[in-house]
Amino acid sequence: MQLYTVHVKGRQWLTDRIFEIRFDRPSGFDFRPGQKIAFVFEQNSRDYTLLGPAHGPELSICVRHVAGGHFSPRLAAAAPGDVFQVTAPSGFFTFKPSPRPxxxxxxxxxxxxxxxxxxxxxxxxxxxxxxxxxxxxxxxxxxxxxxxxxxxxxxxxxxxxxxxxxxxxxxxxxxxxxxxxxxxxxxxxxxxxxxxxxxxxxxxxxxxxxxxxxxxx
Ligand SMILES: Cc1cc2nc3c(=O)[nH]c(=O)nc-3n(C[C@H](O)[C@H](O)[C@H](O)COP(=O)(O)OP(=O)(O)OC[C@H]3O[C@@H](n4cnc5c(N)ncnc54)[C@H](O)[C@@H]3O)c2cc1C
Incomplete structure (x- = not known):
């Protein structure tokens, strides 16, 4: 499995528990809206859905800080420049245009x-x-x-x-x-x-x- 190294660019709290966190975007890192990436740590991984836009210099996700959780507290505490390993985007929860509302x-x-x-x-x-x-x-x-x-x-x-x-x-x-x-x-x-x-x-x-x-x- 190919892993990419990403660096934290910034974080903004949207509520007292939910924050948006931004990373630099590795070159060639294309995704379809609705896809997610997995953060890999200590033989484990956690998935997060990319917010978009699908093109641009940064990747962003929004995360609930789960108190006592294994991984989300690490993102909640991360500082600009901190490094994480992520997988390529994957998943099929993408929009399929259709005649139905x-x-x-x-x-x-x-x-x-x-x-x-x-x-x-x-x-x-x-x-x-x-x-x-x-x-x-x-x-x-x-x-x-x-x-x-x-x-x-x-x-x-x-x-x-x-x-x-x-x-x-x-x-x-x-x-x-x-x-x-x-x-x-x-x-x-x-x-x-x-x-x-x-x-x-x-x-x-x-x-x-x-x-x-x-x-x-
Ligand atoms: C396909 C996919 C996409 C995901 N995208 C996102 C995303 O964009 N943003 C996001 O915040 N999470 C997302 N998740 C959940 C995320 O992968 C983690 O499970 C979550 O961050 C908790 O991880 P943790 O290691 O901190 O907690 P753990 O130590 O794994 O503790 C798990 C406990 O946390 C609780 N929990 C997990 N996720 C949430 C949540 N989002 N809100 C409230 N309680 C939760 C559950 O009760 C669970 O029992 C996604 C999961 C999947 C499978």
Whole structure:
């Protein structure tokens, strides 16, 4: 397996737990939006989806700092110039144009491939982003500007006076009650429990649809 050495260029915290980290881009390092790279460390590896744009001098990913995790804390603590080993981009969770409407469904940092799609020019999609609280709606304005419908789904109720432009509940509850029945191209990314629950719903209500999935954990 060919490994590439990348150097940290900078890091920006998007919330108190989620950050975007940028690396220099090795020459010839081309990827298709939605693909991921693996960071290799001590006989282990962890995958992260490249945000895009697909061309340019830098690579960037967004990462949740998992407290007590083996690898994400290393990225959270990395400083400019620090060195990591990564694999070439791989994976098949890429956008496939079709006559059916596209419905992107993410939880947490599972929104990353949809940011990559949007930065590659994909438009006219529905995007549901399931998070606990509004501050976790990373890339919200950018995605809302490109989407036909951008639906933040907050699992925790918002205090009086807080944002009203959201759905209170999980992404599957929105799909079950708000999406007209029919055939769609569903792209599901993030938590495996969400993917299982939405797959069940698709079988019940949207069975002429096509489904693509990427499970983060
Ligand atoms: C194809 C693919 C793409 C991925 N892309 C991303 C990405 O773009 N950004 C990203 O943050 N992670 C992504 N992940 C998850 C990532 O590979 C790691 O699993 C994660 O960073 C935790 O690694 P760790 O070594 O710190 O934790 P570990 O020591 O491996 O601990 C694992 C625990 O962390 C929790 N966990 C793992 N990932 C997450 C997460 N994203 N959010 C909340 N809890 C989590 C789970 O409960 C799991 O039990 C991706 C995974 C896959 C398979």
């Amino acid at each position: 596209a419905v992107f469904v993410a939880t947490g940092t599972g929104v990353a491939p949809f940011v990559a799609f949007e930065r590659a020019g994909v438009r006219d999609f529905h995007l549901l982003h399931g998070v606990r609280t509004a501050e976790n709606l990373i890339y919200g304005p950018e995605l809302a500007a490109a989407a036909r419908a951008y639906v933040p789904c907050l699992s925790q109720p918002v205090a009086a006076g807080g944002s009203t432009v959201h759905f209170t509940g999980r992404v599957d509850a929105w799909l079950a009650t708000r999406l007209p029945s029919g055939g769609y191209d569903f792209y599901l990314c993030g938590n495996g429990d969400m993917i299982r629950d939405v797959m069940r719903l698709i079988d019940e209500r949207f069975h002429s649809s096509h489904v693509f999935t990427e499970t983060f954990f």
